[in-house]
Every structure is written in C-alpha cells, then in structure tokens.
Amino acid sequence: MCGCTDDSSAGGETATPVQTAVPTAQSSPQGSTGGEVVHYTAMMEYLPTMTSNWITGEKDGATMDYDGESWSMVTADYTLKSDETVTGQVVIQDTRGIEGAGYYQMWTSQMTFETPEMKMYTGTAGGYPAYFVENREDNEYSEIVSIDDRFFVYVLIENGKPEYLTVFNNQIDFDGIAGLA
Helix, strand or coil: CCCCCCCCCCCCCCCCCCCCCCCCCCCHHHHHHCCCCCCHHHHCCCCCCCCCCCEEEEEEEEEEEEEEEEEEEEEEEEEEECCCEEEEEEEECCCCCCCCCCCCHHHHCCCCCCCEEEEEEEEEECCCCCEEECCCCCEEEEEEECCCCCEEEEEEECCCHHCCCCCCCHHCCHHHHHHCC
C-alpha cells in the first residue's frame, strides 16, 4: 500500500484526460489473440485498493460477445476524501487484441501535441507503454496503458492533479494483469 496523502507529489508520470464512455467493439478476427477472454470477475481483483485518502465507490464489470468475438471490462470509481469534487475512474479491459474493442482505437490513434490548455503524449506506466492526456483548463488527467497489446488500463482523474495518476499507478498490479493472459 502506498502511504501517499491527497496532496503528495508522486513525481514521474502524468495522466491524460480522454472520453469516459466505453466505445463499442468492432470485431476484426484477424487481429485477435488466441485463447479465451478473461472473465470480468477475475479482472475485478485487479482494480486498485486505494490508500485511506480515497473512497472506493461502485465497481462493475461485464464480459461481452460481439460478432463472434468476446471481450471483458471492469470499472471502479473513486473519490478523494478531503475533496469530494476530485474523482478517479479506473477501467481494465481484456480485448484479446480485437481491433476496435474498448480503448483499442483510442490507443492506435495516438497524437502528440501541446498547447497552453492541453498536452497529449506517450510514455510508460508500470513499465508498459502509455498514452497520456492532460487537460489543464479542467484539471483532468488520463492515461491509457497497453499491456501486451491485449489489456488496456484506463485511468481518469477529474478536478485533480497529475500526481494523482501516479498514486493510482502505484496501486495497480500491471504485471498481474499481464499474467491473466
């Protein structure tokens, strides 16, 4: 467990604000990874258990079939104890490499740019490639982490600080998620 406080600086990586709705899958069997999709109940264990500074809200999940392909996802909401306007969301998806499933399209269409209001760039989180978006005007920070071109971990912080992404990353077992394949 990380003993970070709500105002601690985690340093290092930052987050990216992106859409919060889960896009629909678009099957592309030639892009699929072999094997069965990990059932959402197994992935539920990998949603972060946050420090005592965060309240864990609703957790949800689903395993879905679309056009003969399966994928799964889990999600959890978090609220900062000291300021209920600061929220976080974590989504973990097993796409099995299906092009268009979940955050796959957002991942493949990465764009790097910076303005005074927004910054979008690539980096790493938990040792895996990540795509970050910082919406500085709205204090929204998000990231999409690709784990072995199969799993995606999406973290969104609203009304917060970029350091909160690192706080969440310290609580996510990225290697454990990779081991689910």
